[in-house]
Amino acid sequence: MALERDPLSKRLNTSSSKRPDVSTDSLLDHVPLLSILSAQDRQRILPELSETRYGKDDFIFREGDPTEYFHIVKEGTVKCVKSTANGRECTLKMLMPGDLFCCDAAAFDGGCHPGTAQPMGNVSILRMHRKAYFDMLKRNPDAAMEVIKYLGNRLNEAQEKTKILALDRADQRLAALLADFGARNGIKETQGIRLPMRLTRQDMANMIGATTETVIRIMSRFKRARLVSGTANRLVILNLQQLKAFASG
Amino acid sequence: MALERDPLSKRLNTSSSKRPDVSTDSLLDHVPLLSILSAQDRQRILPELSETRYGKDDFIFREGDPTEYFHIVKEGTVKCVKSTANGRECTLKMLMPGDLFCCDAAAFDGGCHPGTAQPMGNVSILRMHRKAYFDMLKRNPDAAMEVIKYLGNRLNEAQEKTKILALDRADQRLAALLADFGARNGIKETQGIRLPMRLTRQDMANMIGATTETVIRIMSRFKRARLVSGTANRLVILNLQQLKAFASG
DNA sequence: CCTAAAACATGACTTTCGTCATGTTTTTAT
């Protein structure tokens, strides 16, 4: 887990496409839907995959675009967002290396993208045409079962999130978010658990359905209580246990 | 759609189990995951299905129970809920005839039920052992693809709901709920569109993440504005268009 | 290193919504 190096190097805002390099093959071991394939099937799949790099201000795809490809995060973090007419937006999910873009479940029934996919920094994305991917699934019942499990899990996550949004206060929702991020993606350090991606108060606000000011105020309280420290570029969770307790109490 | 007759007859609180009757076969035509099967495969599946009836105060299963069966609603309405320690609860989804219980996506990866399934009145449920169902899916790649599409759709719905909970006010969320129910399940009548299941203010509150009092106040406003009429046993949507507009404006 | 832009911080005020209390209407069950 927590593969992102977050290089903080220059941004390239023009995206470039190429054949995946050798390291792609080892990534596939970690992608739930592909690791199950036989060596033979992987050899068939590999030439169908192409790799594209995107920078912070690019869009991988936008809400409403037709769904032509199936995507996998190779490197970096991607956010999946929905927007309203009046400009407010909500972030549905952060995708880490190895994740499929299923925010975009549309890939599975041929509709349009229900949300926008945007890099959080420099990212590298593998993609494959819908058809090639579906053909592969039909030939591999085990891989199809993997996809079913993956979607089932994503649905459970989504419903857990619904419950939190429906029943908890903003401070509890933020505590739950930080605890979840810490446990899933955090990097253990001497002072605490560092989050591996740049994450502003605005980003957090979009994930918990609150305003930036509200998140700033809550983070100030959490900081005073020694639960967290730092800002966007270096956010550290000092006390995961207490955050969890706060979230569900 | 909107198959429920809502008999308002005496409740039987002891649930009884039996072989599915002839009408089950025609229901299967409408179940997305089964309609795709060949006549031959259906004959194999039918004996695996058993039918159970439940009353209003029964539980079909509870949050935390091990997942042994895969369920389909045959008749009536089932709600899928999650609860917190302090007794508040949130309703994730209402399931209508033909729906799978995937609130319970756990069926797909062998965990425990992430939510409780409760009848809204008298219901009839078909069920099948996990294993029998999985074996069937492995033999039928097309059926597996159907399940993938179904789950993809459910995930999209869940994410749309997340967006509404995160960004909209309670009155907008309620308008969206009523509009959705009206469009999906409503029965056209002279005065407007009647909802086919008993639905209290409390039920609505649990679906939109608000309190009963808040929903009562909003419904009073909607009533004065001639958008809706009636109470739990007979809820009618008088102006679907205006409700929709209100939800997204 | 230095500047402009972005992110963070805090206060004052308003809106939205929850809580508690009390009373009426509808539904259920005998």
Add this chain to the structure above:
DNA sequence: ATAAAAACATGACGAAAGTCATGTTTTAGG
């Protein structure tokens, strides 16, 4: 038909969170 229970209704009040304004700190990029 009728009593009890559940659902609906409304007001008063307070807590939570949004909005707007203003100032400080951090970060990006030359």
